[in-house]
Amino acid sequence: MTDTNGAMSDSDSNSKVSPVEDDDDRDILLKKRFWWEALKCCSFTFLLTFKPSEPHISTYLREVKSFTDVEIYTQIYPWWTYSTLVLVFVSAFLAEFVGYKLSLVLGACGRVATRFLLLFGTRLWHMQLMQVCYAFGTTAEIVFYAYIFHIVTRDDYQKLTSMALAAHVISNALSGFLGDILLNVFHQSYTTLMWWSAVFVCCAALVTLTFTSVRRPKSPTPAQVWTTIKLAYRNVTFLLIILWWIFANSAYGIVYGYESSLYDIIMTRDNLDNYNGTVFAMGQILATLASLSVAVPIVLKFTSNNQHLTVGFVGWLCTAALGLMAWWSDLAPMCTGFVFYYGSYHFVNAFVSAETGRVVNGNTKGSGDTGDPGRDCYAMVVGSNSTLDHRSSSFRRQPTTYSSTTETERLRMQSLAWKLWLIDIAH
The missing domain is CATH 1.20.1250 (Growth Hormone; Chain: A;)
Structure with missing residues (x-):
């Protein structure tokens, strides 16, 4: 006995249906929803990865934001590395004890904040905060690959994981092509590439709002x-x-x-x-x-x-x-x-x-x-x-x-x- 999301509802928790039978019902519903869930997941990874500005981040920080190489490599980028080591457990904790969907939505908001700090930030601490926001978004993306296991059956774990990772890789390739075309053919600025990236990341954040909630009895x-x-x-x-x-x-x-x-x-x-x-x-x-x-x-x-x-x-x-x-x-x-x-x-x-x-x-x-x-x-x-x-x-x-x-x-x-x-x- 399950709700439309394939998880046990509160009223079912006291029923006499065995866990095995309930699992069978849940798997049937998840099978029916597979392609809808796959569309949302692949759209999310594709849009989140589609950032034409990504190969040019260092150049953008140096030429547009006027930071030195020493500042970029020793005072800005390391904030991502060390923030991630802490925030990965924060995101996982939120997912397990509060909700997977909330963790993913907040992580997507972190990615949106990253883009706007890159566009409008001017000071060193703005860029350091940008890296912390990016780290939070990165850790939520890790949670996303755990979220997949809740919305499909065990038999479909590999299928949806492979599809999501493939969407990630092909998006990375296509966004790189677009970035090079905008720069070299249409002579657009690095700031224009940043705006393109911001638009796609915002679209990815909107997709997270459509994600199926992971519901448990408790x-x-x-x-x-x-x-x-x-x-x-x-x-x-x-x-x-x-x-x-x-x-x-x-x-x-x-x-x-x-x-x-x-x-x-x-x-x-x-x-x-x-x-x-x-x-x-x-x-x-x-x-x-x-x-x-x-x-x-x-x-x-x-x-x-x-x-x-x-x-x-x-x-x-x-x-x-x-x-x-x-x-x-x-x-x-x-x-x-x-x-x-x-x-x-x-x-x-x-x-x-x-x-x-x-x-x-x-x-x-x-x-x-x-x-x-x-x-x-x-x-x-x-x-x-x-x-x-x-x-x-x-x-x-x-x-x-x-x-x-x-x-x-x-x-x-x-x-x-x-x-x-x-x-x-x-x-």
Whole structure:
């Protein structure tokens, strides 16, 4: 007996229907609502990511807002990194004990505040506040990937997760194209790009108002949430996968940031044309296809039953891709390695994101607590997974100050370190 949102209503809590029967009814309703929920979720991730100004943030802060590189990289950007470490638990706490929809709406408001502070802020503390607002929006986006598990059935976790991540990647690619066209063809200003970004982020915030509320008979207690977390991390296979994912995200932050520098070094040395935008576009297209491919039934069946083999195989692909980037000094092998690394990473990212929901759902049901309001505390588990990841993002925003030789050797050493680590995990 469920309401239109597929959750138990208060009047049903005293009924004699067994939890298993109620779960069956709920799954039927969620199946019927899948495409409507998918439309809202994919629209949200697409609009939130569609920011033509994003690749030009540092240039905007320097040329339009007149901040120095030292201020940008040491006094503005670090506020995002450290704020995220705290706010991820604030957003997860709000989701579990107050409401998922409220957490997502407030996070979207944080993203809107970020855009208007970028447009109208003039002082250093304005930009620092902007980074805190952006951090709150980022942590709410993490909660969003836990929210997905409440609005679809377990069988559809991977499908909707893959669709949402694919919408994120393709939006990033299209917004980058639009930004370059506006700048180079129509000669628009960086401020104009900021306004475009603000409009799309505001639209994403409006979409959150249409999200289905997650209703429970009552809120879980802290003890129930803690039990859910312990059950998840007692799964040794899941724990090893999450450890790999955390370090893979760190490697992703390094590789994503240094590819542009390495491309520029080789391009200048060999006097070649600049097609790095096309390289990134190819990587994003492959990443979109890779994210969607995880939801293909035959692929999903294999990955769900062979988690270790899946992560180990993709780890070897990432290792090979990093090897191409590190030890071949020509442009074509380096770009090929980057594109395949980008696609491989997004394949395993889509898999791990949905696997979190499957593990939490399966472990809790396996414990027999099918009527426990703490059974579906996905936000705290997803938040815990993400906490150690965000430090890597600071690498993407560091200025390039190395010489050609130093830069190449630095990337080679980083690649070698990650390769050895990935090989150990695969074994």
